Amino acid sequence: MSDQQRSTHAGASPSGRRPLVVLEGVDKHFGALHVLKSVDLTIAHGEVVVVIGPSGSGKSTLCRTINRLETIDGGRITIDGADLPAEGKELAQLRADVGMVFQSFNLFAHKTVRENVTLGPVKVRGVPAKQAKERADALLERVGVASQADKYPAQLSGGQQQRVAIARALAMDPKVMLFDEPTSALDPEMINEVLDVMTGLAKDGMTMVVVTHEMGFARRAADRVVFMADGEILEDAEPETFFTAPTHERSKDFLSKILTH
Amino acid sequence: MQVIVDNLDTFGRGVWGTVVLFLWATAGSLVFGTLLAVLRVAPSAAMRAAGTAYVNLVRNTPLTLIMVFCVLGLPILRITFTDAVGTQFRIYAILALVAYTSCFVCEAIRSGINTVPVGQAEAARAIGLPFGQVLSLVVLPQAVKAVIPPLGSVLIAMLKNTSIASAASNYELISAMRNLIEQNGNAVIAILLGITVAYVLLVAVVSVVIALLERAAVTV
Ligand SMILES: Nc1ncnc2c1ncn2[C@@H]1O[C@H](COP(=O)(O)OP(=O)(O)OP(=O)(O)O)[C@@H](O)[C@H]1O
Ligand SMILES: [Mg+2]
Secondary structure, eight states: OOOOOOSOOTTOOOTTSOEEEEEEEEEEEETTEEEEEEEEEEEETTOEEEEEOSTTSSHHHHHHHHTTSSOOSEEEEEETTEEOOOTTHHHHHHHHHEEEEOTTOOOOTTSOHHHHHHHHHHHTSOOOHHHHHHHHHHHHHHTTOGGGTTSOGGGSOHHHHHHHHHHHHHTTOOSEEEEESTTTTSOHHHHHHHHHHHHHHHHTTOEEEEEOOOHHHHHHHOSEEEEEETTEEEEEEOHHHHHHOOOSHHHHHHHHHHHOO | OHHHHHTHHHHHHHHHHHHHHHHHHHHHHHHHHHHHHHHHTOSSHHHHHHHHHHHHHHHTSOHHHHHHIIIIIHHHTTOOOOSOHHHHHHHHHHHHHHHHHHHHHHHHHHHHHHTSOHHHHHHHHHTTOOHHHIIIIIIHHHHHHHHHHHHHHHHHHHHHHGGGGGGGTOOSHHHHHHHHHHHOGGGHHHHHHHHHHHHHHHHHHHHHHHHHHHHHHHHO
16 A cells, blocks of 8 residues: 555645646547547656546546557657556566456456455465465455355455455555446445445555446545547546536536436 | 187187277377477467367368378388387377377367366456466366266277378288188187177277266366
8 A cells, every 4th residue: 555645635725736637639530430539647756646437438548558458550658757668577567556446346257256356466476375365364354255255256345345446456455446337246235345445545545446327425425527428528627617617518518428327 | 609719819809909909099189288288278379279270170070091091101201219110100000090089089179178267267368367377276177977978988989090090001900800810711700799899899898998087077
């Protein structure tokens, strides 16, 4: 876990902080479909950025380009000032520094909960097994699933699995964590247990990019809200500003749809 | 059946020849077939193309042709392994069986890999595992369950394909059959039945082993 402290977390201005993840003019096509249209986005150290937008607007793709699970066709992405490496050892090393939490958890089905958390540290970071296990148990404790350490993912509830997935990402000591709709596959009663863990991370100063439609989380934990539509970033504002005074028709329209119920 | 009992040594030599070809070719095909499967899912387009080209070329060539190429072609290309003629032909035959069977092993493994949700590999890449470990630590262990049944069919087909090695100066069941028929023209039916029973029993043994492996993989 990063120890860097942020003076405030909600509504803080990104200015004055060092940029960590920088996207400049990023373009991405899927065949004829232009999914990311010259996207610029800067995420500073310790910043929490929530990405929202209608289905198909490119939120997942944006997230996935940051650890190069999707390659880009144009533009540039840097993390801590370094360009994303091409395929190979260096790229693997970079991915180790970028935590990712998926909508469908994607825990390793053939490994126990604890093994899910120790695999990366042992194989990628070369942490001794005993030390990795102790760390894993501490992280599982932190996300509230310590008692499940010896079970297999399929034996856990969705909310528990997602918290294990967060622990697995944290075990790599990532510089930044990407969350792609981490709660949208969960039953309603499990959403908060995951959001609470994420809010805790945000408070502790983790740099986070979170694709979510949980507006409560955005207000509570985000420094900025980014609104995407049709592969473009239409708004990039502090949560209060975005929710109370959106400037684009598209975002007003979108907000009215998700906030009315 | 008297003819089999009277010629148990010839018969036994045939069974042994088939078993030896089968075991070596199984080991070789599993190794080379896995390598081909890795090529076919590799991140590099050139590696994928090489894997695909090999599989499509060799899989669609008759095994007899590959066998003849190994036995007649390799010596012309001065590719030899030993001075012992018998062993040399056996190695050529095993190479032919491996070259051919690996394509099917590769496809069985690849279809098994495809049963593992993509999210598993993505999560493995996301924690920084390199390609080789994504496969060996996360994808292949989960693919095994789905790979074993089709792999069983591939190996059983290969067991029967060892018969083609008799055309390449290898002594195995079909060679034994030919020998026995030449010497006992009056007992052809009995000889054919005896050889058939030998194949059926060998296939049964392979099937049992596959079934045991399948059970072991499911309970893991
Ligand atoms: N691998 C792919 N191949 C082809 N098209 C894709 C692929 N992945 C995404 N797309 C398309 O790209 C567009 C953007 O997809 P993306 O998943 O980034 O949207 P999203 O904003 O995350 O949507 P959602 O809210 O539904 O998750 C969509 O039209 C989608 O159909
Ligand atoms: Mg998405």
